Amino acid sequence: MFFLLSLCMCGLLLRGDAQDRAALWRGNDRSGRCQYTFTVPSPVEASCPQTGGPEVEGLKARLSLLEVLVSQLSGGDTGGHQGARARAQSELQEALNRVMGERNLLQGEKERLEGELEGLQRRMEEMRRETERLRNRPCPPQTPAVPPSLPLQGSALMRPAGGSSPMSHLMTRPNRQGDSSGLRDSAWQHGSPGFQELKAEVTEVPAPDGSEDNTGCGELVSVGEPVTHRKADNIEGKYGVWMQDPEAVSPYGPNMFWRIDTIGSDVRKLFGYEDMEQLSKGFPSKVLLLPEQVESTGATLYRGSLYFQRRRSRTLIRYDLASESIAARRDLPHAGFHGQFPYSWGGYTDIDLAVDEQGLWAVYSTVKVRGAIVISQLDPYSLEVKKSWETNIRKNSVANSFIICGKLYTVASYTAPDTVINYMYDTETSQGKAMAIPFKNKHRYNSMIDYNLAQRKLFAWDNFHMVSYDLRLGRQQAN
Numbered sequence: 001m002f003f004l005l006s007l008c009m010c011g012l013l014l015r016g017d018a019q020d021r022a023a024l025w026r027g028n029d030r031s032g033r034c035q036y037t038f039t040v041p042s043p044v045e046a047s048c049p050q051t052g053g054p055e056v057e058g059l060k061a062r063l064s065l066l067e068v069l070v071s072q073l074s075g076g077d078t079g080g081h082q083g084a085r086a087r088a089q090s091e092l093q094e095a096l097n098r099v100m101g102e103r104n105l106l107q108g109e110k111e112r113l114e115g116e117l118e119g120l121q122r123r124m125e126e127m128r129r130e131t132e133r134l135r136n137r138p139c140p141p142q143t144p145a146v147p148p149s150l151p152l153q154g155s156a157l158m159r160p161a162g163g164s165s166p167m168s169h170l171m172t173r174p175n176r177q178g179d180s181s182g183l184r185d186s187a188w189q190h191g192s193p194g195f196q197e198l199k200a201e202v203t204e205v206p207a208p209d210g211s212e213d214n215t216g217c218g219e220l221v222s223v224g225e226p227v228t229h230r231k232a233d234n235i236e237g238k239y240g241v242w243m244q245d246p247e248a249v250s251p252y253g254p255n256m257f258w259r260i261d262t263i264g265s266d267v268r269k270l271f272g273y274e275d276m277e278q279l280s281k282g283f284p285s286k287v288l289l290l291p292e293q294v295e296s297t298g299a300t301l302y303r304g305s306l307y308f309q310r311r312r313s314r315t316l317i318r319y320d321l322a323s324e325s326i327a328a329r330r331d332l333p334h335a336g337f338h339g340q341f342p343y344s345w346g347g348y349t350d351i352d353l354a355v356d357e358q359g360l361w362a363v364y365s366t367v368k369v370r371g372a373i374v375i376s377q378l379d380p381y382s383l384e385v386k387k388s389w390e391t392n393i394r395k396n397s398v399a400n401s402f403i404i405c406g407k408l409y410t411v412a413s414y415t416a417p418d419t420v421i422n423y424m425y426d427t428e429t430s431q432g433k434a435m436a437i438p439f440k441n442k443h444r445y446n447s448m449i450d451y452n453l454a455q456r457k458l459f460a461w462d463n464f465h466m467v468s469y470d471l472r473l474g475r476q477q478a479n
C-alpha cells in the first residue's frame with residue numbers, strides 16, 4: 001500500500017515539473033496545413049537515442065521539397081545553357097570552316113598570281129636581253145613599208161623588218177610551212193594589247209555583203225551582242241568554262257550544259273545542267289568530282305567525254321562522262337604549261353582545247369617556237385597529235401582564241417568593252433591574216449572564249465558571267 005502511494009506521489013510531482021517546462025510549437029506541415037505540437041522534456045533521458053519528431057520530419061520534408069525544386073531549376077538551367085553553348089559552338093565551327101575555305105581559295109589565287117608574276121618577270125628579262133642583243137646589232141638598210149601619209153589598213157601597220165622592236169626576231173621567223181605571208185601579221189609584230197586596240201580603231205571592218213551562210217563553213221563575218229545566261233555566285237566562279245557537247249552521248253542529252261568554276265586550289269567539280277533554263281536558274285542535275293585537278297579554262301566536251309589539261313602538267317585527259325572515269329591520258333608534246341605560255345590575261349591558259357566541225361584541237365605554244373601559237377589536231381580517242389601548224393601569232397599577245405571550220409581566230413583584248421577579233425589562221429591553207437571583227441567584253445574580264453558547235457555560237461566566261469554570242473559566217477569559198 002505504501003509502495004503504491006509513493007508511486008502516485010512521484011507521478012504527480014513529476015507531472016507538475018513537466019507541466020512547468022512544457023512548450024507549444026506551431027507550424028505548417030508538408031502540405032501547408034497548420035499543426036500544433038506540445039513538447040515535454042524527458043524526466044529520465046539526458047538526450048534522445050535518435051533524432052526524430054514532427055519538427056524534424058517537417059524540416060526533412062521541406063528540405064526534400066527544396067532539393068527537388070533546386071534540382072529541377074538547376075537541371076533546367078544547365079540544359080538550356082548546354083543547348084545554347086552547343087549552338088554557339090556549331091555556329092563558330094561553321095564560320096571557321098567558311099573562313100578556312102575562303103582562305104584556301106585566296107591562297108590558291110595568290111599562288112596562281114605569284115606564278116604569273118614569275119612568268120612575267122621571266123619574259124621581261126628575256127625581252128630585255130633580246131633588246132640588248134638587237135641594239136648591239138647593226139641595222140640593215142631599209143625603206144618604210146608605207147608612207148606615213150597613206151591611210152593605215154590591215155597589213156599597212158607592218159613595221160619595217162629588223163627594226164628595234166624587241167619582237168623583231170619574231171617577225172622575221174617564217175613558220176614551219178614556209179608561209180611568209182604571216183609575217184605581215186600586225187598582231188604578231190605588235191604584241192601589246194594597247195597597240196591591238198589602236199589597230200582596232202584604224203583597221204577597216206569587212207562589211208557583210210549579203211553572202212553569209214549560217215549553215216556553211218565560210219569565214220567569220222561578224223559576232224553578235226553578248227547574251228548573259230548566268231552569273232556565278234562566289235569567287236570560285238570569277239573565271240570558268242562552260243560547254244555543250246555537240247555530239248552528246250547517253251545518259252546525257254544534247255541539251256545538257258556543263259560548267260567548271262576554275263578559281264581555287266582544287267578545281268575538280270563538273271556541274272551538269274539539264275538545259276539552258278536550269279543553268280540560268282543554277283540548278284545542276286549532276287555534279288561530277290573529277291579524279292584529276294583541272295588547270296584553267298581550256299576544257300571542252302566532245303562525244304561524251306570531257307577533255308581537259310591536268311593541273312601543273314602538259315597532260316591531256318579524256319574523262320568519259322558515262323562511266324565517270326579517265327578513258328585516256330597523254331602528254332601534249334613540248335607544250336608549255338602552268339604559266340609558261342598563257343594568253344594575255346594569264347590564268348594558266350597555256351593549253352586551250354577546242355572542238356569544231358573537224359574535230360578536236362589544242363592551241364598552245366612551245367619553247368621551240370618561242371611563244372608563238374601552235375595548233376594541233378588531236379585524235380579524240382587516243383589524244384595523239386595528228387597534225388600541227390605553227391602560226392606567227394604570239395600567244396601572250398592575244399586574249400583568247402577559238403576555232404571554227406579549221407580556222408583559228410584570236411581576240412585582241414580580254415578587258416576592253418569594245419575590242420576585235422584581230423587575226424585568223426586557216427589550217428587548210430596554212431595562211432594567216434589580220435582582221436578586225438568587233439567583239440564585246442561586256443563584263444570586262446573575259447577568261448574563256450570557245451566556239452560551241454552544237455549551237456554555232458561563241459560561249460564565253462566574262463567576269464563571273466556565262467555569255468554567248470551569235471555568229472555569222474560567210475559563204476564557203478570554192479577552191
Ligand code: CA
Pocket residue numbers: 352353354400401402448449450
Ligand atoms: Ca578558247
